[in-house]
Amino acid sequence: MSQRVQIIVAGSGGVGKSAVTIQFLQGKFIEEYDPSIEDKYRKTIMIDDRSALLEILDTAGQEEFRKREEIHTKEGDGFLLVFSAISEESLKQAQKIHRNIIQEKDNKRFPVVLIGNKIDLFTENETLIKGAQKHLMKFLKTTEIVKVPENVTITVKARIVVVKGPRGTLKKNFKHTKLHLESDQEKKEVTVTLWLAKRKQVCGVRTIIAHIQNMINGVTKGYRYRMKLAYNHFPINLNIPENGSFIEIRNFLGEKIERKVRMLEGVKVFRSEKTKDEIYLEGNDVTLVSLCCAQIHQICNVRNKDIRMFLDGIYVSEKEFIDED
Known part of the structure; x- marks a missing residue:
């Protein structure tokens, strides 16, 4: 024998309770329907290899039928609270219904799902999303x-x-x-x-x-990051051997230390032919290209000096596609 489960669909008027219900039962979306006091539907489904008879009560949203909803609240095993993604007032009404259900159920545990309908008409409203998250549920499906x-x-x-x-x-x-x-x-x-x-x-x-x-x-398109050599006291010398897979940085701040950075797989570094003291890195993976830029910048990071005076370094100046549309 099938287990009987009664589901109550509630919310303010015009939020699309009937559309959500019929979408679940018949797999189709209705654009026009006549508002009614309430409709009752039945559907048999399988839950954990067991048969269950769902009795879905689509309640009315008008104020004059609130008393009828309170009667069904005590009998409901689970609740679907529907609000419109373009109406903050409908969310407040759903929260009010939720509080009423808690009072009627005498704080007993029961399943509740908050449904945001009309999401295709939704314009970004962070307050509405935070309100839904704060008071009730997780996002059922994203x-x-x-x-x-x-x-x-x-x-x-x-x-x-x-x-x-x-x-x-x-x-x-x-x-x-x-x-x-x-x-x-x-x-x-x-x-x-x-x-x-x-x-x-x-x-x-x-x-x-x-x-x-x-x-x-x-x-x-591919990614190209341009980097500028900035120096005031000592000119920075570069050597790019191995066809752009390796870069050697010399005379940074007059130091005799030779700084070396090997490019990650798929990334090449070149010296700019048009602009003095500029290099550019190219590759298909934006993550690897940006990581190579970060390694070059970090290895030329000024340490133990007043950075207000020593602005020397190699910095990203521009980001672009290799093959523009």
Whole structure:
């Protein structure tokens, strides 16, 4: 015999409670419907290999039907509180309903899910997001999509992303994350999904998206970082042997120490032919290019001197793509 579970869908009027309910039951989204006092639906699902009969009560949002919601609150086994992502007032109303449920349930433990609807109409509202996080739930599902250009191929296997393009191939391992990555070759897009995340974890989704986008830019355009040699007391001498995979820095602050930096894999360093006292580093992986720049800057960092007078060093002056659109 199926276990009976009663779910109450509540929220203020016009937030899309019926649309969310029908989307779950029928797998389709309705754009127009007539508001009603309440609707009741039934659906049998499998939970942990056991059959369960869901009785979903779609309540009304109008004030005149609040008493009816209070009656059903005592009978509900779980609650879906719906608010509109474009209405801060609907979030406050959901919080009010949540407090009423706690009173009716006499502080007993019960499952509650907060649903932000109309997210496609959402404009960035940090106050609304923080309010939802502070009072209730985690983000149930967070999804971001990267569009893949026609001349680029991306494959994803076990959270290892391989990007192939006109300039070469880049590979990055994201196994340290708890994200789901999926590549659709037909739609030419990569989807990154995270379930049950907190606000800071949601930021990790956008970070992975930024990494993949940087990889796409790397195999199609490439990265170039320009660095300027700054000196006042002693001119800095450079030697770049081995076809740009190595750089030697001499006479920094008049010291006889020879500073050496070897470029990481895929990064080359060149002396500028047009501008005096300028070098540039090129590569497809923006992370490796920036790390090489950091190593050059750090090895020429002034120590044990007044930096207000000794401004000598090698600094990043400009960042650009090698192959501009």
